[in-house]
Amino acid sequence: MxxxxxxxxxxxxxxxxxxxxxxxxxxxxxxxxxxxxxxxxxxxxxxxxxxxxxxxxxxxxxxxxxxxxxxxxxxxxxxxxxxxxxxxxxxxxxxxxxxxxxxxxxxxxxxxxxxxxxxxxxxxxxxxxxxxxxxxxxxxxxxxxxxxxxxxxxxxxxxxxxxxxxxxxxxxxxxxxxxxxxxxxxxxxxxxxxxxxxxxxxxxxxxxxxxxxxxxxxxxxxxxxxxxxxxxxxxxxxxxxxxxxxxxxxxxxxxxxxxxxxxxxxxxxxxxxDGEGATKFVEVIVTGAKTKADAVSIGKSIATSSLVKTAMFGEDANWGRVITAAGYAESEYFDADVVDITFSSENGKIQVCQDGMGMVFDEGLAKKILKATEIEILVDLHLGAETVSTWTCDFSYDYVKINADYRS
Structure with a gap:
């Protein structure tokens, strides 16, 4: 308690x-x-x-x-x-x-x-x-x-x-x-x-x-x-x-x-x-991993990707950036042909990728979901039972401004 x-x-x-x-x-x-x-x-x-x-x-x-x-x-x-x-x-x-x-x-x-x-x-x-x-x-x-x-x-x-x-x-x-x-x-x-x-x-x-x-x-x-x-x-x-x-x-x-x-x-x-210039809190959940190490590595790879983070700032459901970042992670077990990706927030939930391929989805709903200040990216690897969360934020214009003149 x-x-x-x-x-x-x-x-x-x-x-x-x-x-x-x-x-x-x-x-x-x-x-x-x-x-x-x-x-x-x-x-x-x-x-x-x-x-x-x-x-x-x-x-x-x-x-x-x-x-x-x-x-x-x-x-x-x-x-x-x-x-x-x-x-x-x-x-x-x-x-x-x-x-x-x-x-x-x-x-x-x-x-x-x-x-x-x-x-x-x-x-x-x-x-x-x-x-x-x-x-x-x-x-x-x-x-x-x-x-x-x-x-x-x-x-x-x-x-x-x-x-x-x-x-x-x-x-x-x-x-x-x-x-x-x-x-x-x-x-x-x-x-x-x-x-x-x-x-x-x-x-x-x-x-x-x-x-x-x-x-x-x-x-x-x-x-x-x-x-x-x-x-x-x-x-x-x-x-x-x-x-x-x-x-x-x-x-x-x-x-x-x-x-x-x-x-x-x-x-x-x-x-x-409170990330520098952040407008959104993003939780990357990697589930269905065969090992915890793989889940950690893939989660960090997605969470660190500048392209994923800028997409979150732009409220763009660009799932291709997510699966790409997952693919270059240092993981032992990964099969792109079985990966599912879903975006969700308080404004709803939408699956955008199934079995490693794009789905027909409502772009308007996707944008509404990504307008929220807290977003969840769920990546299901379908290879095992391990689940790990990684926390990150979006990249905005202000991040560049803050760090461009940090010493001053």
Whole structure:
């Protein structure tokens, strides 16, 4: 049983405080966020598989291998601190030291994230002033401000929180995420932060997050670009007072795993719905696949296709683009002669392809279906029992405009 909470997402769980301010990395909007766990939290994380990794990602990955408990996570937007060499790493080290002194904690108890323009050195004068200014703003109600501070091209802040049952206790989970473009994650998706009050080991938390990311964030795409900074953290404060969950045999493990999967799915969908320039949310459902790997590969191929995405924007039932994208996916089992394709939305449902061939269909109804803001593309391979969903959005004129002058 889950219950949506009114309290801001990332601070909904007990033992979590946050703040978000305008430090000066961006001209006017909030650009520095801070999450604080006064009594500590067990943290697990997943990161980009891009071979080009930002300095904060490298720092966090190494630190998470060394310890489980942390006191704070600092996030800046406006500068990715990626491709900045030794200076970028030195800037991370100085940032951590400055925040540790301000919070009166150990440097190794702090994780950091950055997002923004690649290849630009961090303005450390701004960082120093920002850290000094943000610490006094920390509160249990600071989640909303923090969620705004991590935004880049996002048009809305993205927060989720709800309760769930764990071994007879009412647990809470909440989160915030940013992402609108450069979204085609591999283990994480831009920057995401999930918090809960359960007591759980880092190993169990990591296994749950890895599985959830694989089945949610990794099934979403906006433009096919995997970032240098992709990061998702889950922090567990243990304030619920449950018996420590260390493995699948422990009470509450399945419930926590389901909650993490659920919140990751909600956050992943929010990113796609807010895709840069997007006017439509598109769910590609590949069913009848012989293997899950095939369903995933074909779904991603269709969801990433610029031609499919522009057709959705143009409200054109061009099923030929869909089957073509399915055909060039890296799948082991595929037979074009048995593929069926159907478009549907709140405005109706229409099959446009049967046994790999076009059907006579009502173009007017098809266009009406594709006018909806949420569209479903169903591709039935008729080869097996596997079904996988992938989430994407359309490509509009605004996507080009946003990314043509991103650095300005």
């Amino acid at each position: 889950t219950k949506k909470l009114h309290k801001s997402g990332v601070t909904a769980a007990a033992g979590v405080q946050a703040a978000g301010i305008h430090a000066g990395f961006k001209k006017h909007k909030k650009d520095l966020a801070l999450l604080v766990f006064p009594e500590g939290a067990t943290v697990a994380g997943v990161f980009t598989k891009n071979k080009v990794k930002a300095a904060p990602v490298q720092y966090d990955q190494q630190l998470l291998q060394q310890q489980e408990q942390f006191k704070a996570i600092l996030i800046n937007s406006g500068n990715a601190n990626a491709c900045t060499g030794k200076q970028g790493k030195a800037d991370v080290a100085e940032t951590v030291q400055l925040l540790a002194e301000a919070l009166k904690v150990q440097p190794e108890e702090i994780l950091v994230s950055s997002t923004g323009v690649i290849g630009v050195f961090m303005n450390m004068d701004t960082m120093r002033k920002g850290i000094e200014a943000i610490v006094p703003e920390i509160s249990e109600n600071g989640g909303a401000a923090a969620s705004k501070a991590i935004m880049t091209t996002d048009t809305v802040a993205k927060e989720v929180s709800f309760t769930f049952d764990v071994a007879g206790k009412t647990a809470t989970i909440g989160g915030m995420i940013k992402g609108s473009g450069m979204i085609h994650p591999n283990l994480g998706t831009m920057l995401g932060y999930i918090t809960t009050d359960v007591a759980i080991s880092q190993a169990a938390l990591h296994d749950m997050l890895l599985k959830a990311a694989e089945n949610t964030f990794n099934h979403s795409t906006v433009d096919g670009d995997t970032s240098t900074n992709d990061t998702v953290f889950v922090a567990a404060t243990g304030k619920l007072g449950n018996e420590l969950i260390a493995g699948p045999a422990d009470a509450g493990y399945a419930e926590v795993e389901a909650a993490i999967l659920s919140i990751c799915a909600k956050l992943a969908k929010l990113i796609v719905q």
